[in-house]
Amino acid sequence: MPGTFVDVEIASQPDLWERASALLPEVESRLPRTGERVAVVGCGTSWFVAQSYATLRETRGAGVTDAFVASEFPAGRRYDRVVALSRSGTTTEVIDLLRALDGAPSLLVTxxxxxPAGALASETLVLDFADEESVVQTRFATTTxxxxxxxxxxxxxxxADQGRRALELDLSALLDADQVTFLGRGWSVGLASEAALKTREAARFWAEAYPAMDYRHGPFAIAEPGRLVWALGEVPEGLAEEVAGTGATFVHHELDAMAGLVVAQRFAxxxxxxxxLDPDRPRSLTRSVVLSGD
Incomplete structure (x- = not known):
């Protein structure tokens, strides 16, 4: 199969991460302030990024931070700021949420x-240099x-340097697997969910994701020869050996979890x-979910 948009977009990520970082002095006044009570919302990939950021922000002591899929935002709960993530700015659930906030402080990252979502948010931060042609989202999420x-x-x-290493890793030994389960801890739980989503979207492949410590509480039962158990970030003590005992292949790269996600994107x-299959155009999916009436 010839090169795809998503190949180019995956490969561009380390450079775009550095570009986004360099943008910080220009845009930091729009981002959550230390001590603010913040909700971060999105759908699909954006929700998983929201989860990762929420955990990181709380871990760094920057303030209470909750992550919600946009359709399940708790009406009536008060936040100092709502941060909405939407690559296209057209996702129905995000638009509905921003409309329901009725002028409460909000930031759209798009x-x-x-x-349409930008017209409803208090402020908008546009990362147009990270936008994508592929339906399958990769670089916009990680650049955000x-x-x-x-x-x-x-x-x-x-x-970003670790991301460049991730682009060079040989994946050939993993491609004969018939199932994969991604695991994360702390902020990488959201990235594990995103890795599984990418694999389902692009390849229609059986992929699951769990917090690494919870994996032993049931999902472990499907580990067997021919299947992968793939950890992003920190690995609980003893887990690799337990997985090996089932005959499944334990996969872990000594990389920052976001760089590790790049490896999983390439795998997908x-x-x-x-x-x-055409990974740019997965079956039944479109670039944005826009429901009837929007």
Whole structure:
């Protein structure tokens, strides 16, 4: 299969993370202030990024931070700021939520200028340089997270260097698997969910995701020869050995979890191509979910 948009977009991520970090002095006044009570919302990939950022922000002591899928935002709960993530700015549930906030402080992070969601948010931050042609979202999500991590004081340049290593890793030994379960801890739980989503979207492949410590509480039962158990970030003590005892293959790269997600993105695309699928245009999916009436 010839090169795809998503191949180019995956490969561009480390450079875009550094570009987003460099943008921080220009945009930090729009981002959550230390001590604010913040809700971060999105759908699909954006929800998983919201989960990761919420955990990071609380861990860094920047303030109470909750993550919600946009359709399930708790009406009546008060926040100092709501941060909505939407690549297109056209997602129905995000638009409905911003409309329901009725002027409460909100920030939309999007890849598109002049979007319907942008018209409803108090402020908008446009990362148009990270927008994508592929339906399958990769670089917009991670670039958004890179900017938010930079705002928390993290060394994004070092993460970008690890992302470049992730682009070079050989995946061939993993591509004959018949199932994969992604695991995360802390802020990488959201990224594990995103890795599983990418694999389902692009390759129609059986992929699951769990918090690593919870994996032993039931999901462990499906581990067996021919299947992968893939950890992003921190690995609980003893888990690799327990997985090996089932005959499943334990996968873990010594990378920042966001760089590790790049490896999982590449895995998903390689699986799709091996199955003769177009990873840019997954079956039944569109770039944005816009429901009837919007």
């Amino acid at each position: 890849g598109v200028e002049d979007s 997270l890179a900017l938010l991590r930079a705002h928390l004081g993290e060394d994004v340049a070092a993460v 695309v390689a699986l799709a191509k091996g199955r003769g």
